Structures are given as structure tokens and as C-alpha cells.
Amino acid sequence: MDHREFIDRISADPIITAAKSDEGLEKSFKADSEAVFILYGEVATIPGIVKKIKEHNKIAMVHIDLINGLSSKTAAVDFIRRYTDADGIITTKVPLMQYARKLGLNTVLRYFVLDSIALDNIKKQSQPGMVQSDIIEILPGVILPSVIKQIDEISRVPIMAGGLIRTKDEVLSALNGGAVAISTTNEKVWFL
Template identity: 35%
Template sequence: MKLTTKKSHDIVDLIDSQVIAAISDPSQIETAVHSQCNVAFLLTGDICTLNQMVDKLQGGGMAVFIHLDLIEGLKSDKKAVDYIAENIKPEGIITTKPFLIKYANTVGLITIQRLFLLDTTALEKGIQMIQSSKPDAIEMLPGIIPKVVDRIASEYEIPIITGGLIETKEEIMTSLEAGALATSVGRTSLWNLDL
């Protein structure tokens, strides 16, 4: 089944390094800018610091995706998406909320649907969500489940990013070999892998 949208090639084209810097603390910004990663998932910040962090990352040549659900001072609603698109101008957003994916698609942001795959029921609901919201890519957590990556990669034409609980280069490679486009990693020691 095909789940791609008109922008899905954009996320594929953005990925040079298959390791994405998952930034959970502002102190990691400088490390990310000087790493091999060319894409950052911003999992921290607030309405007052967001613009400065995105500018620093983009100024360092990184594409930035803001995890909308984790930014303090922004309600996870359509107005927050409008504010981010018009004022912050990242390449895209990450969210667990399908209605925000649908809306962000209409304002030109690249969208990543984050899915927590705890069991078969969560996987089935996740597939229903992506069929409905039509994100440009999905981020599957935890990222150490290559069997599920392989299943989704073989059944659906949508870029997959894995993340969560990844601690070694071997785990990254296993995820990529299973069909993931890239892996988001919070461990800064893995941000300089040449993948």
C-alpha cells in the first residue's frame, strides 16, 4: 500500500547522514552543529528560545524538525503550527497528533508522525493514523525493533526513521538494514558516525 505524499521526496533528499541528532537539551546544540549529522530533531525548548535554537542549527547547515508536543509555551494546536511555519521556519515538525500532521501538510511543513509501538494494537493504530494523516515520514519508537521496521518498509512506501533506546552503532546499522531511512539518536557520541 502506498502512503507517500507529494513532499515525501523532500525528507529523503534532506538526509545526507543517516544519523539524526535528537537534541533533548539546549547544551547539545553546539555539538550537533559540529557533528556529521545534517538533520536535527529539536526535542527541547520553549517559545522564548526556539527561534534562537533553530537559527543556530540552520546557520550550521542543519535541517531542523521541531517536536511540537515538547515545546514549552506552545499549545499543540493549529495556531502553534501557524506560528512555527510563519515565524520559526523549520523544515518541518514532528508530532504524535494526526490532526496536526494533516494541518501542517497544508502550510508547507514536512511532517513526521511519531509512533510509539508498544504492542500489536499500537502498531495497527499507528498504521491507521498514518493512512489518515498522510505524513511525509514516520518515526518509530523504540528503534530497536527491526522486525517491525522491515514489516512496515516492505508493506508501505513511506520513509521510516527509527529512534529511542538506540545506544550503539550496531543497533543503528540493524535498523538501517531493516529498511529505515535514518535513525534519530540522542547519544552525542554517535553523531559523528559516517553513515
């Protein structure tokens, strides 16, 4: 799947399921979400998890930082590319995102927006000439809409919000602030 199709599919159904267990994964298949963010697993199980997601015709994105047995080195990205059918990776590490882009994987770069330093880092990464992720995900997702709007203005790629989103109002607040989607492990939100 090319990068434009990835962004279009994410934007088409803005509530992204994020599974942190096998039970959550099974429930995610019943949601309308176009994508599943994989937030659990280990080297031995991740190919099977991705295969289940692909059998349900959903986008499979592996949060590479959370998979047991994978390091924070480019070899982890190589593993995902060679031994799974994942559509891409989620990471907090810019070098892994850049390498995944070179391999043709879709990427979500996560930022924890805790203070103005985080905003400065997003601004630096958004400079012309820098390799860009397909989407930036900001956490926590319940951040003020004005901050989401500010990040949207400085980012050269679409943004999504993730983490701590529990209600329809919080989903709408993030989307109205400029996020193209939200990701959540909260199964009640999956079915809004």
C-alpha cells in the same frame, strides 16, 4: 525545502542528531548529520534555536509536542510556520501533522510501537486517502528488525527509528530492517 528534498537529505546521512539542551545543540553542529531534531525549548527560545541550526545549513525539525508554551492545537503549527524558519515539525498527533502538511511544512509522525495496537494504528494511517507524513518515526528504535520490516511494508512513507539507540550494531540493525535513518540524543552515536 520541498518534501522530496527533505526525504533525500534525511536518507543521505542516516544518523539524525536530536538535541535536548543548548549544550547538545552546540555539539550537534559538529556532527555530519543533515538534520537536527529539536526536543527542547519554549515559545520564547524556539525561534533562536531554529536560527542557529539554519546558520549551520542543517534541517531544523521542531518536536512541537515538547516545546513549552505550545498547545496541541493548530495555532502551535501556525506559530512555527510564521515565527521560525523551521523546515518542519515532529509530532505524535495526526491532526497537527495534517495541518502542517497543508501549510507546506515537512513532517515526521512519531509512533510508540509497544504492541500490535500500535501496528494497527500505523496500518490505519497508511490507508489510501489519508494525509501522509513525510516520514514515520518509530520508537523505541531498538525494536526488532523484523518489526521494522513489517512497518516498512505497511507504510506508504519512509520510516526512521528513534530512541534507545546506543551502538553501531543497533544503528545498522535498524537500517538493515528498512529504516531510512535513525534519530538519537546519544552524542556518541552522532559521530559513528
